[in-house]
Amino acid sequence: MPADDPFRLLELPRRYSLTDGEMSAALRKAGMAWHPDRFALASAEERDHAEQRMADLNEAFEQLADPLHRIALLLELDAKNSTASPAFLMEMMEFREDLASAQDAGQNDKVISLLQQLGEDYQVRLDRLGEAAESVSQGQSTNATRESLGALFTEATYLRQSREELARQSRPTP
Template identity: 35%
Template sequence: MAIDYFKIFALPKSYPLDAAVLEQSYRRLSTQYHPDKTAHLSAFEQKQAVMLSATINEAYRVLKSPLDRAAYLLQEQGIKADAPENTHFAPAFLMQQMQWREDLEDAGHDEQALLALNRQIVVARDALQAALNQDFADEKWEEAANHVREGRFIHKLLQQIKQALP
């Protein structure tokens, strides 16, 4: 990786991070390097400011998202968690995934059923976050990659529930 997103925000390189410190650093940097502040500079310097601002925004987006942050850290271990060829899921997760899909379909636009399903999946998401914390603490990279893939599915399902809510 050419650019270390953690260094940009002066954060230790680890999966768990202090979201408040990230937010504070992001606000400071995005204000400090905002392209509007370079209007008086040369075209080259303005272009550099735009590129730096874009890098700051991308670094913030990646580090703010637990799944994106995990995938980013796994890349340093040579693991591309989101690679299309990585399609293996544990059988128990596949069964749970099918059940959640059926429950979502059965719920239709029933707000109470959707909210109940959402609560159930949020519990699973939170457990997955705890598992990712432990995977990184134990340096279990492949398990972390599997959890990232499961987390992507859970995130997508939560978005679908949100869209289905009246």
């Protein structure tokens, strides 16, 4: 476990199934003790320390609030070290082609349903990864292999990035 483990910083259990409420309550509790406002009249050294500590806490919160990041921490996965399955890559190539032709043809309904599909594909992978992460965090083993989890994780990461990118592009230009 790394020294700056976000779960430990926020004194939260190493679990996938943390609620938003649990996480923000943890940040608030830590903030009550560590926020620089609590050290406004302390020495410059203590104040700097509090600034750094609170910045660490805010960063830890951002990481845990992201379910994919939580999975990466619990399953010790890294998108860089895993590869997506060849089938997935084929699927994505087809998806891109479909999307481009729908956009060219001005078929808005088709574009919307393709983007929805992308979101659903992401959610399916996130749920499966989440299940595995929850099992591991409760000390149970998963029946999935590391390779398959790694592939799922890479795919989920890719799907999310694509979705965000496409959402940005399809935003009306001012």
